[in-house]
Each structure stands twice: as C-alpha cells, then as structure tokens.
Amino acid sequence: MEISIGSCKLDLVQGDITQQSTDAIVNAANSRLAGGGGVDGAIHRGGGPSIMAETREKYPQGCPTGEAVITGAGQLPARYVIHTVGPIWHGGQQGEPDxxxxxxxxxxxxxxxxxxxxVAFPSLSTGAYGYPLDLAARIALRTVIAFLQAYKQPTWARFVLFDQGTLDTFVRTLEGLSWRS
Incomplete structure (x- = not known):
C-alpha cells in the first residue's frame, strides 16, 4: 500500500529490512547498542562487524530509549543504519506511547x-519488547505522517514489515487514520 503526503510518499510492504536499498534503514536496537535478536540481530548479521565496531566507537554509552543514532550500513544495500530504541511495554502507563x-x-x-x-522502518517495540501491535502501528503511522507533513522530507518513508499479520495490521491502521495530503 502506498500513499502520497504532499511531495512525499509512504508505503507499507512485507519483507526483509536488510534487503532495502534505501538511504537508511532503522534498527530496533537495545539501549546498549549491543546487538541482539530480531531486526537488530538480522541487521548486524547482514551488515557485518563494522556496524558494531562503529557503534562501540561513536556511542560507548549506548542510546537512551526514544533517541536515535546513525552508523554506516556495512555490507547492507542501504547507506546508513539509524539505531533507535523503542520502549518495553509495561501496560502503557510508563510513558511508552511518547x-x-x-x-x-x-x-x-x-x-x-x-x-x-x-528511510525504511521496521515495526518498533512490537517483538521482544511486547508493545501491542495495533497500538504501535497507530503511533508509528501518525508520527511518520505528521513528520512528512511538517518537514516535507525525507521524500520516501517505507515500513518493511516482517510478516503478513503485521502488514495487515499496518494497512488497516493506515486506512483508518484521518489525514490530509
């Protein structure tokens, strides 16, 4: 599914984020930037050891939840990896939506x-961090759409969703949002 937001576009696809030839892919990192499972593990396996070496050199203190840092993409087709830390779900009462x-x-x-x-995004925090997919999809789409409307860049944002169920949830959520291009 693809929509236009002014001169920008946003699309939703099922696939492997490590295969995206976008300028940047977003990594669902942990706060230590120490590698892990899921998207994080796939990015580090696909990109090779240079990504981890760069995160250790540039960001020895890691990255706080809700923040983002950038490295090269190693052997991945993207130019950069943007490492961001989403929240662990604790019922929604500890600032998780923000x-x-x-x-x-x-x-x-x-x-x-x-x-x-x-830029290509995964669905942040919905794997091991347990964020309910329907709530996370709404926040993700609203935030990205609002940013594209306000800043008119990047020109293309893509959500690369690992399985059909996640894609279906994002499509339903996008169809239910009210926004203007």
Missing amino acids: LLASAYHRSLEVAVDNNCQS
Whole structure:
C-alpha cells in the first residue's frame, strides 16, 4: 500500500529490512547498542562487524530509549543504519506511547540531518519488547505522517514489515487514520 503526503510518499510492504536499498534503514536496537535478536540481530548479521565496531566507537554509552543514532550500513544495500530504541511495554502507563513516537521522530530527524531521502522502518517495540501491535502501528503511522507533513522530507518513508499479520495490521491502521495530503 502506498500513499502520497504532499511531495512525499509512504508505503507499507512485507519483507526483509536488510534487503532495502534505501538511504537508511532503522534498527530496533537495545539501549546498549549491543546487538541482539530480531531486526537488530538480522541487521548486524547482514551488515557485518563494522556496524558494531562503529557503534562501540561513536556511542560507548549506548542510546537512551526514544533517541536515535546513525552508523554506516556495512555490507547492507542501504547507506546508513539509524539505531533507535523503542520502549518495553509495561501496560502503557510508563510513558511508552511518547517514547515510541519519539523513537520514530528522532529517527526521521537523524535521517534528514544526514541527507537521507529514503528511510525504511521496521515495526518498533512490537517483538521482544511486547508493545501491542495495533497500538504501535497507530503511533508509528501518525508520527511518520505528521513528520512528512511538517518537514516535507525525507521524500520516501517505507515500513518493511516482517510478516503478513503485521502488514495487515499496518494497512488497516493506515486506512483508518484521518489525514490530509
């Protein structure tokens, strides 16, 4: 599914984020930037050891929840990896919605600051961090749409969703949002 937001576009696809040829892909990182499972593990396996070496050198203190940092993409087809830390779900009463929105927003700011015109996102915090998919999809889409409307960049934002169920949830959510291009 693809929509236009002014001169920008946003699309939703099922696939493997490590295969995206966008300027940047977003990594669902942990706060230590130490590698892990899921999207994080796939990005580090696909990109090779240079990504981890760069995160250790540039960001020895890691990255706080809701923030984002950037490295090269190693052997991946993208130019950069934007590492962001989404919140662990604790029932929604510990600032999780704001932290999740911040993770998307800060990732886009980092992309724009590094002249990225295309960015691919996974569904942040919905794997091991347990964020309910329907709630996370709404926050993700609202945040990215609002950013594209306000800043008119990057010109292309893509959600690369791992399985059909996640894609279906994002499509339903996008269809239910009210926004104007």
